[in-house]
Amino acid sequence: MPKNKEKPAENKLNFETSLGEGVHSQLKDAIREGRYSPGERIREAEVAVWLNVSRTPVREAFRRLQSDGLIILTPWRGAQVAELDRNQVVELYAMRRVLEGTAAGFAALHATDAEIDYLFELLRQDEIAKGDPAVQANLNRLFHETLYAAARNRYLLKASNALADSLALLRSTTYEIPGRPDTARQEHLLIVNAIKEGNSDKADLFARAHIEKATQARLALLFEE
Amino acid sequence: MPKNKEKPAENKLNFETSLGEGVHSQLKDAIREGRYSPGERIREAEVAVWLNVSRTPVREAFRRLQSDGLIILTPWRGAQVAELDRNQVVELYAMRRVLEGTAAGFAALHATDAEIDYLFELLRQDEIAKGDPAVQANLNRLFHETLYAAARNRYLLKASNALADSLALLRSTTYEIPGRPDTARQEHLLIVNAIKEGNSDKADLFARAHIEKATQARLALLFEE
DNA sequence: TTTTATTGTATACAATATAATACAATTAAG
DNA sequence: CTTAATTGTATTATATTGTATACAATAAAA
Structure with missing residues (x-):
């Protein structure tokens, strides 16, 4: 069951350029605000239903977040919020x-x-x-x-x-x-x-x-x- | 007349991703190596014939260089290498x-x-x-x-x-x-x-x-x- | 003012990226 | 071992971007 990751107000929508970019910034905010904590797993499907998009743009956002160093992608286990050692x-x-x-x-x-x-x-x-x-x-x-x-x-x-x-x-x-x-x-x-x-x-x-x-x-x- | 902006070796070609990106990195190198000096004007057509592309990707590269802060774009005068005051x-x-x-x-x-x-x-x-x-x-x-x-x-x-x-x-x-x-x-x-x-x-x-x-x-x- | 060089704008077509969907592969739980 | 949950992969249609070209607008020089 998805927890309460949602911001109250004008959430969901973001059409600056591509959906992937929108998902990226939403997730970045979520991590920055601690709605996802370090080490926590981020499920593709959960994010997809949350932002009302398919899994593809979510995966694109994941790749960006990885190059930002904000998440870690491991095969078959997907994304986890990075933890600093x-x-x-x-x-x-x-x-x-x-x-x-x-x-x-x-x-x-x-x-x-x-x-x-x-x-x-x-x-x-x-x-x-x-x-x-x-x-x-x-x-x-x-x-x-x-x-x-x-x-x-x-x-x-x-x-x-x-x-x-x-x-x-x-x-x-x-x-x-x-x-x-x-x-x-x-x-x-x-x-x-x-x-x-x-x-x-x-x-x-x-x-x-x-x-x-x-x-x-x-x-x-x-x-x- | 275009001056000698060309590097001797494997110049001209760059197909990592898009032509615009290639032009961007070539110009960046040129500025970094001083082949264009601060204040100097960079002409679209000159770059286009130099790198053997049309003017469009050159313009795209210009926009990137501008957001890098490396050139200044002024209407109807095009690109100049930025000068630090x-x-x-x-x-x-x-x-x-x-x-x-x-x-x-x-x-x-x-x-x-x-x-x-x-x-x-x-x-x-x-x-x-x-x-x-x-x-x-x-x-x-x-x-x-x-x-x-x-x-x-x-x-x-x-x-x-x-x-x-x-x-x-x-x-x-x-x-x-x-x-x-x-x-x-x-x-x-x-x-x-x-x-x-x-x-x-x-x-x-x-x-x-x-x-x-x-x-x-x-x-x-x-x-x- | 006229000319010339240079940049801005518009268009058309090809190439590519995006996004949704369906399905296969893998892991972990029972 | 079987099943459920989740991620990886492949396939499609659509939208967007990249690219070249032609032409208009502007500024500087003659």
């Missing part, structure tokens, strides 16, 4: 540490006053949203997006986007961990203060430390349960 | 500084003895190739590739590849500048020594300094002639 997670976070640090450092040099105010505002809202991890996770996303925008470097954005798909595989938020949202907010505050000071090295350092802590939380969540 | 060059090198520093830092942690030996060997060959900028530029490329491989981080590679196209736009080597190859070799030596010591921070720092110098050379080459 410990090494991959470590490598991924090592890179995130570099990129977030860079973003913070660059932002310290280039952020406008409005952007800095907005970052503080996001932290205030985060304080208010205490106890609602979903809202907090969303505010967290906004925070990091604003940081990257304030960095004023289109190539930093490109580099970051190159990692987005892989990051989607572990989007089950660390904000579920008790106490994590509060420490995260404090870490963010240090970063924004450094940006306000215009101290690039300090912002870089605090951002790296922040991701370092996030890495620990992530690894604990994944491999030591 | 000073800002873009600065942003690009800022990112290169980060990525090369990271690669060197990671390499200090993960490089094998064989890889370190190979890096030294490349520098020896560079010493021998004195006075031959073409060979030296190639050795330089090998050096950086080896560095990235030794860093053992697939996401660093992804991030780096995301910038590759833009970098191609300024591949007219800085090695033409008198004295530049020698200083570059010395800077490389500092990096490899730090890697051999396993000193990650030092390797990172020296690599950043190296790119910093390269940036100066590049900007001087581009904007102060």
